Amino acid sequence: MSTVLIEKEKTVRTLNNISKSGLSVFKNNYTIDGDNEDPEAILVRSFNMHSMEFGNSLKAIARAGAGVNNIPIETCTEKGIVVFNTPGANANAVKELVLTSIMASSRNLFDSIAWTKTLEGEGDNISKLVEAGKKQFVGKEMKGKTLGIIGLGAIGALVANDAIALGMDVIGFDPFISVDTAWNLSSHVQRAMTIEELFSEADYITVHVPFTDNTAGMFNKQTFELMKTGVHILNFSRGELVNETDIKGALESGKVGKYITDFPNENVLKMENVIAIPHLGASTKESEDNCAVMAARQVKDFLETGNIKHSVNFPNACLPYTGKTRLAVFHKNVPNMVGQITSALSSFSLNIADMVNRSRGEYAYTMVDIENDVTEDIIPSLEDEISLINEVVRTRII
Incomplete structure (x- = not known):
């Protein structure tokens, strides 16, 4: 038996702190209530919803971000609850951190700053110690190097275009690239026909794909063997894309020069040549505002017109x-x-x-x-x- 609902005044529940820019989208005939047990819609960021029970009024859940692992998608689908996410809203924030990480890892910036802090208390000797010690942090320039990008969606395309502007050669692999993305992509981006081709040519590899059964552990012993010695791997998508046992061995052998990840855990923190970032990919004020506004607009449009855009469980x-x-x-x-x-x-x-x-x-x-x-x-x-x-x-x- 289906559920039939007639539209009334709408209540939107928030499960996390949602940017005021997003909440301001809801004006007449909307109530924002963080405690309502039977709202028409829910806005969420990282709150774990898997143990929640949903009332009959709930029609939509919008995640102010890209990942939806905290939402019980299958249950929502069975109940006819549309789940939205906000792909692209945080793309610029992630892009900037990716490019920052390429530069910083190439110039050994993090290690050199940590070493410099150990000179505290040396007084007048600091200048001499700096000149003597800086040779251990000699790096390389990114200009003229090849950046391989796996996944040319909203984030990958921005990274590609700006890396080209910084003088890098860029090779991309994405068998599912959209027409819109292709139009926005620099003509200087080279297309890899296979992911193996990308692995073999890149000095740096950044991955921007979702975590699925097909992408789990896509960086592993076999794929590391295809790569250049000393390659830098950047992972701002999901930690599970990388086999941690295999990358530990690749780092120890020098096959992988640096592993930059936005997903630290006990294993990676113990590894040498890992730059572990505390999940800062989308952590900017602008990104939070963009995600909240996009999520709110999707919900508002759906509640008022039935139109669906950027749903993860129902067709657009x-x-x-x-x-x-x-x-x-x-x-x-x-x-x-x-x-x-x-x-x-x-x-x-x-x-x-x-x-x-x-x-x-x-x-x-x-x-x-x-x-x-x-x-x-x-x-x-x-x-x-x-x-x-x-x-x-x-x-x-x-």
Whole structure:
């Protein structure tokens, strides 16, 4: 049996501190309440939601960030709750830290600063000690070196373009690159036909892909063997992309010169030539504002029009909103579902002004704008009719 909900005044619950820039998106007919147990939408950053129970009113969850591991995606999908994330909103922040890390690791900046601090108390001898000791920190320039980028999405494309501007040669690998990204990518970025090609040519490798069964441990003993000796590997995506046992051996042998990771743990902190950063990739005021605003706008648009953009569990679907009564139906991706929905509308002598149907895996989403004026006395019967269709998960009338 599906769930049918009529739109009322909307409550948005926050599970973390959300930037005021984002909350300001919600104005008339919205209430922000961090304690409401049955809101229409939830805004979240890192709060672990896996043990939460969701009320019947909940229609959307927006993560102000890219990763959604803290959200029970499968449960949400089964209930017809749309989960959004904000890809690209923190891209500039991560890009700047990636490029900073390339420069700093190349010039041994972190080790040299730590060594310089040990000179405290040497007084007039500091200048002589600095001149004598600086030779141990001689580095290399990034200009003219080859940067390999795995994943040319929002972050990877920005890194590529700015690395080109800094004089690096850039080679990229992304079999799923979007048309929009390709248009925004510098023509000087070389395309690697295989990931093995990238591994063999790069002096630095930065990875910007999600953690999946296919990418888990993608940096391992076999792939390290393909790389140049002394390669620097930068991981600002997920710690699990790197096999920690294998990279320990690669660091000890010198095959990997430096491992820069935004995901420290007990194992990597014990390794030599690791630069462990305390998950600062998106930790800028601007990034937090951008993510919050993007998340809020996605939720607001969905609640008011049914349009979906940047969902991780349902298909993206947009239909220009003209103010007509809109029927939005989440359902299983099975044959003749659209036919059954349109037949139900026809039985009430309702004409279709416009519609869109999109699918994603086992699930699909259909929006229908109704040409006629839908009177209050028709709505309950129409809702019942749609709800009785087998494999309908959830129905909204906007």
